[in-house]
Amino acid sequence: MSLDLPLEEHTLPNGLRVVVQPDRTAPVVAVNLWVRVGSGHEEPGRTGLAHLFEHLMFQGSPRVAKGEHFSRLMDVGGSANATTSLDRTNYFEALPAGALDLALWLESDRHLFLREALDQGTLDNQRDVVVEEKRQRYDNQPYGDAFHRMQQALFPADHPYHHSTIGSMDDLAAATLEDAHAFHARHYRPDNTVLTLVGDVEPEHALARVEHWFGEWARPEEPLLPAPHAPLLPLEGTAPRHHRVPDAVPSERVHVAFRAPGELDADHLPLAVGMDVLAGLASSRLTQRLLRTEESVHGVSGHVMGNAAGVSPGFVIADVADGHTAEEVADAIVEELVRVGRDGVGADDLAAVQADTERSWLSALAHHDQRADVLGQFATVHGRPHAAWEWLDGVRAVTEEDVRRAAATWWQPGAFEVITYTPQEDA
Structure with missing residues (x-):
């Protein structure tokens, strides 16, 4: 028998999809944004940008100072994080339901206006952070590059899953501020994003607050890039x-x-x-x-x-x-x-x-x-x-x-x- 939990789905005029699942078992709300951009969406010679933006999105925006995203949420007993995979980047918060507007404001400010605050200094700083992360998590950790080695063995060089999520450090070093701005404009757009709210919220009120904070997010005139679709058959041979x-x-x-x-x-x-x-x-x-x-x-x-x-x-x-x-x-x-x-x-x-x-x-x-x-x-x-x-x-x-x-x-x-x-x- 299928689960049958209440669920509301709505699409704003700009293409942002909103999912609201009310749950009043506790006075909290989870805010989750799935952006359909991961390492599999990157172009040759420009790998690592999807994961780099996971860092850049916490480095301040026009009305939020560096580090303020975390501190504002912590001040109300909330938390936040983000992850990047082959297929998506997601950003998420958990906080008291009464502070929903805070989370929506923080998310809308960086998703809509990050490029206004993204300068060369911030790009260089976070690029250095990613280089150090690669040293710690991939290069100097036992078996740290195993998944990347599996990717290289399983997928041909021109396949979207051939390169690692953290990307090439040479590619990151070559990335310009213009590249970063173009990447954000290309992928961080309302019709490429799903915003999900789960918790102690009234769907009608939650949708109204989402529309208030995200309604002015303009859908670009350029068509949304199709998701990578590169199916492969099993590897062949007589032995491993x-x-x-x-x-x-x-x-x-x-x-x-x-x-x-x-x-x-x-x-x-x-x-x-x-x-x-x-x-x-x-x-x-x-x-x-x-x-x-x-x-x-x-x-x-x-x-x-x-x-x-x-x-x-x-x-x-x-x-x-x-x-x-x-x-x-x-x-x-x-x-x-x-x-x-x-x-x-x-x-x-x-x-x-x-x-x-x-x-x-x-x-x-x-x-x-x-x-x-x-x-x-x-x-x-x-x-x-x-x-x-x-x-x-x-x-x-x-x-x-x-x-x-x-x-x-x-x-x-x-x-x-x-x-x-x-x-x-x-x-």
């Missing part, structure tokens, strides 16, 4: 391809990466369910085999991402235990992946995954901020926020044959790139 990465890491770690269907593809949910059968639960096959029986790993996990450009990354990660080899572990992972496509999964496997998925999904939706993010995602990617209430029905509808068929398509023996980090002294 292996890549060894000597690095300053504490132990060997294996990444078995593969292409997976995009979020809107009919194979996405079945393959994601199949991955949970393999690596999503304490009773999953890889956990039972590698961790409990063979004791060849210290831990194993897997994930099928849902992305919007018609294809997604998927991967299994395992830390190799002493006395075992990375090749042994990788071969076992590939063997179990391929086995799902050949032999399928059992009814008990499917029931366990569906029950655990329902528990974790409902637990996530119990939080105002996570529910707002989910609604923003479904409104942006699926075109319908109401589809979030139907998602569990889709998971429950997945059959054993659906999983076997999807796995047989995407998990053939040659569909995998194996990236192994090997400890190297003084790396």
Whole structure:
């Protein structure tokens, strides 16, 4: 049975989509903006701008000083943050419901008027911040660049998902103030944004306040750029391809990466369910085999991402235990992946995954901020926020044959790139 929570959706004349989900269980409101711009929307030679703007948007606007966005919210007991992915950048606040106007004013000021305050000094300062972030999170953190290596192995150089979210430091160094202004104008526009409010609000009042603060946001005359759509078939071959990465890491770690269907593809949910059968639960096959029986790993996990450009990354990660080899572990992972496509999964496997998925999904939706993010995602990617209430029905509808068929398509023996980090002294 589908969830049936009250939900109102409205589109302003300028194209801004507004989703309001009233919930009076607590006197708080979550404010969430999904902007359809991520690293997958960047142009060659200008990578990293999507993530750079996640930083720039907190550096002040015409009426808000640097650092004031956070301090204003903290003064009323609120919080704020932002994230950037392959497909979107989102900005979010949680605060007392009575301070809704504060959050809407802060968001409208930077979304509408940031370019008026964005100068060379701010650009240079935040560019330096991103360079330091790359050093800390990617270059000097064990396994920090693993996901980027998987992207490079899975996607050709001209694919929107080939480069990392943080981008090329050379590209960032070459980016001019004019480039930054043009990027904001091109992507930060009302018809490219979904604003979601979840919490103790009256929909009619909330929509009126949104119209007050965002109604003057002009839709540019230039047509909205189409979202990247670059579907790919599974990788082909007779066997996985292996890549060894000597690095300053504490132990060997294996990444078995593969292409997976995009979020809107009919194979996405079945393959994601199949991955949970393999690596999503304490009773999953890889956990039972590698961790409990063979004791060849210290831990194993897997994930099928849902992305919007018609294809997604998927991967299994395992830390190799002493006395075992990375090749042994990788071969076992590939063997179990391929086995799902050949032999399928059992009814008990499917029931366990569906029950655990329902528990974790409902637990996530119990939080105002996570529910707002989910609604923003479904409104942006699926075109319908109401589809979030139907998602569990889709998971429950997945059959054993659906999983076997999807796995047989995407998990053939040659569909995998194996990236192994090997400890190297003084790396």
